[in-house]
Amino acid sequence: xxxxxxxxxxxxxxxxxxxxxxxxxxxxxxxxxxxxxxxxxxxxxxxxxxxxxxxxxxxxxxxxxxxxxxxxxxxxxxxxxxxxxxxxxxxxxxxxxxxxxxxxxxxxxxxxxxxxxxxxxxxxxxxxxxxxxxxxxxxxxxxxxxxxxxxxxxxxxxxxxxxxxxxxxxxxxxxxxxxxxxxxxxxxxxxxxxxxxxxxxxxxxxxxxxxxxxxxxxxxxxxxxxxxxxxxxxxxxxxxxxxxxxxxxxxxxxxxxxxxxxxxxxxxxxxxxxxxxxxxxxxxxxxxxxxxxx
Ligand SMILES: [Zn+2]
Numbered sequence: 001x002x003x004x005x006x007x008x009x010x011x012x013x014x015x016x017x018x019x020x021x022x023x024x025x026x027x028x029x030x031x032x033x034x035x036x037x038x039x040x041x042x043x044x045x046x047x048x049x050x051x052x053x054x055x056x057x058x059x060x061x062x063x064x065x066x067x068x069x070x071x072x073x074x075x076x077x078x079x080x081x082x083x084x085x086x087x088x089x090x091x092x093x094x095x096x097x098x099x100x101x102x103x104x105x106x107x108x109x110x111x112x113x114x115x116x117x118x119x120x121x122x123x124x125x126x127x128x129x130x131x132x133x134x135x136x137x138x139x140x141x142x143x144x145x146x147x148x149x150x151x152x153x154x155x156x157x158x159x160x161x162x163x164x165x166x167x168x169x170x171x172x173x174x175x176x177x178x179x180x181x182x183x184x185x186x187x188x189x190x191x192x193x194x195x196x197x198x199x200x201x202x203x204x205x206x207x208x209x210x211x212x213x214x215x216x217x218x219x220x221x222x223x224x225x226x227x228x229x230x231x232x233x234x235x236x237x238x239x240x241x242x243x244x245x246x247x248x249x250x251x252x253x254x255x256x257x258x259x260x261x262x263x264x265x266x267x268x269x270x271x272x273x274x275x276x277x278x279x280x281x282x283x284x285x286x287x288x289x290x291x292x293x294x
Contacts, residue, residue: 007039009227191229195285198285250271
């Protein structure tokens with residue numbers, strides 16, 4: 001295990017325990033999440049060593065969503081994914097009509113395929129080999145492993161997107177500095193992350209599925225994400241909600257709480273409550289941050 005000595009955002013060393021939780025998704029191992037006493041940034045600490053982290057992604061669930069299955073759950077999942085893709089496209093289109101998009105952590109490439117069909121130039125980064133090969137073979141996309149990020153040279157992108165990716169990136173500051181350089185001046189980066197200040201985060205506590213330790217290394221709020229991007233010469237432009245996430249995260253959290261058959265109705269009630277509270281507070285379960293290269 002690696003102890004993070006300094007807060008990744010403000011570099012101070014003083015932290016306090018935020019929550020003690022577990023890897024409910026895969027291994028059952030315990031992990032602590034701490035909060036910086038100076039800037040309030042919340043992060044998992046300690047974390048597994050970098051080359052050991054990949055083992056925490058080795059679950060059939062990480063790819064199975066893409067395979068065509070014909071049960072009700074898969075049907076709903078596919079439907080929601082289609083709506084999500086359209087919503088993501090709509091948000092990007094508000095800022096940029098066409099050009100070259102880089103999707104970092106593109107998974108099996110469905111979003112990039114959608115952009116490609118709308119005549120965008122598309123490039124993807126995906127560390128998981130299986131997902132990468134799926135995207136290349138099925139959608140003929142240009143998808144590369146992570147080390148490609150250092151090799152783009154002078155190529156610049158009109159939009160860079162990271163959908164539920166930044167919370168997984170070990171070298172957080174290096175990554176943001178690099179991505180900023182890959183943006184054309186004034187171009188947008190779109191960062192979607194779970195929100196620790198949401199109703200569902202407070203409601204589920206250590207069972208909150210979006211803590212997802214040790215895969216999630218950072219646990220953002222509007223305030224901490226804003227501090228982080230400003231440190232890297234980026235400016236917050238807009239925030240959008242991800243309303244389906246409230247239901248999805250509630251359902252997984254209920255599963256982790258071992259709610260059995262009651263998980264579904266409870267997830268619907270809590271997902272709805274989360275979105276309703278957020279309509280007043282702005283603190284949705286997950287949020288999309290549109291940031292601009294200054
Ligand atoms: Zn800090």
